[in-house]
Amino acid sequence: MELKKYKLGEILDVTRGASLSGKFYAAKGEYVRLTCGNFDYQNNCFKENKAKDNLYYIGDFKPDFLMKEGDIITPLTEQAIGLLGSTAIIPESGKYIQSQDVAKIVCKEHLLDKDFAFYLISSNLVKQQLSAAAQQTKIRHTSPDKIKDCIVWIPELEEQKRIGKLLRTIDLKIELNRQLNQNLPTLDRSSEAVEVRRAA
Numbered sequence: 570m571e572l573k574k575y576k577l578g579e580i581l582d583v584t585r586g587a588s589l590s591g592k593f594y595a596a597k598g599e600y601v602r603l604t605c606g607n608f609d610y611q612n613n614c615f616k617e618n619k620a621k622d623n624l625y626y627i628g629d630f631k632p633d634f635l636m637k638e639g640d641i642i643t644p645l646t647e648q649a650i651g652l653l654g655s656t657a658i659i660p661e662s663g664k665y666i667q668s669q670d671v672a673k674i675v676c677k678e679h680l681l682d683k684d685f686a687f688y689l690i691s692s693n694l695v696k697q698q699l700s701a702a703a704q705q706t707k708i709r710h711t712s713p714d715k716i717k718d719c720i721v722w723i724p725e726l727e728e729q730k731r732i733g734k735l736l737r738t739i740d741l742k743i744e745l746n747r748q749l750n751q752n753l754p755t756l757d758r759s760s761e762a763v764e765v766r767r768a769a
Contacts, residue, residue, distance in 0.1 A: 570724050577695070578717030580681040581674055585645065585713055586634055586667030593628030601664055602626045603636070603671045605648045608655045613691050614744070615657035626666055636665040641674040641687050643716070647709040654696035656687050672713055682726060684733025695719050 577583075589602055602625070606618035618624055636642070640659040647653045656674070659665055667673055676686050689695065698719040703709040723729060 570728060572722040572724055574720065574722050575680075576717060577690075577719045577721060578714075579677075580721075580723070581676050581686060581717075583643075583713035583716045584667075584673045584675065586669045586671045586673070587630050588669045589626055589630065589666065590628055593626055594623040595625040595627045596622050598625030598627045599664075600626050600630075600635070600666050602666045602668045603642065604668060605644045605646055605652060605670055607642075607665075607671075608644055608652060608657050610649065610652045610655035612743075612747075613655055613657075614740070615660055630666055634667045635663060636667055636673070638662040639683075641683065641690070642667070643672050643674060643690055644670060645672050645711055645713075646670045647703065647711075651696075653699045653703060653709065653711055654691055656691045658687065672716065680726065681723070682729035682733045684737050685723070685729035686733075688733065688736050689721060689723065690716075692721075694721060 586603065594602070601618075604618055604621070604624070606620050607615060609616040636659045638659055638661055641656055642659065643654065643656050644652050674686060674690060676683050681689075695716075699711050699715065700709075702715045702718070703711050724732070
């Protein structure tokens with residue numbers, strides 16, 4: 570397999586989210602503001618942020634910042650070690666607002682497959698470069714330009730599509746198994762209740 574060297578900025582674009590005023594944060598509303606809490610960085614997937622009760626936004630914002638299902642996002646702030654370089658996929662259109670701590674990845678589709686890009690951004694190769702270039706403060710930061718400066722080696726587009734599809738299939742199976750495991754205690758308790766009723 571032949572690999573070609575690129576800077577990420579040659580094969581994708583990275584956009585920063587909106588600066589959202591705290592006075593419009595709310596406990597209820599139509600739109601949810603994305604935060605770093607929406608990244609399950611250990612499993613490299615999207616999660617609902619349940620750590621805060623003011624995640625809704627009721628102020629005005631540009632329609633460009635309203636996310637669509639399938640959009641790829643990555644954090645610009647490292648609020649937990651290992652967060653930089655994580656990726657997540659938006660699960661639903663018209664619900665989530667891209668905030669300034671979250672970047673959107675937009676592939677140049679003639680050069681980069683979207684599924685492949687999801688795994689490329691979260692690869693050790695890119696994560697190590699982001700970590701090395703991160704602004705050294707108490708909470709480390711990266712930027713769209715630093716992400717676009719990362720060097721990668723990628724195969725031609727058809728091979729990317731094959732790899733991306735395979736990895737996505739594996740991830741879906743892993744997620745299905747995780748959901749089944751989470752439901753096992755519930756199933757066990759249901760079985761116990763049936764046995765108790767039978768014994769009675």
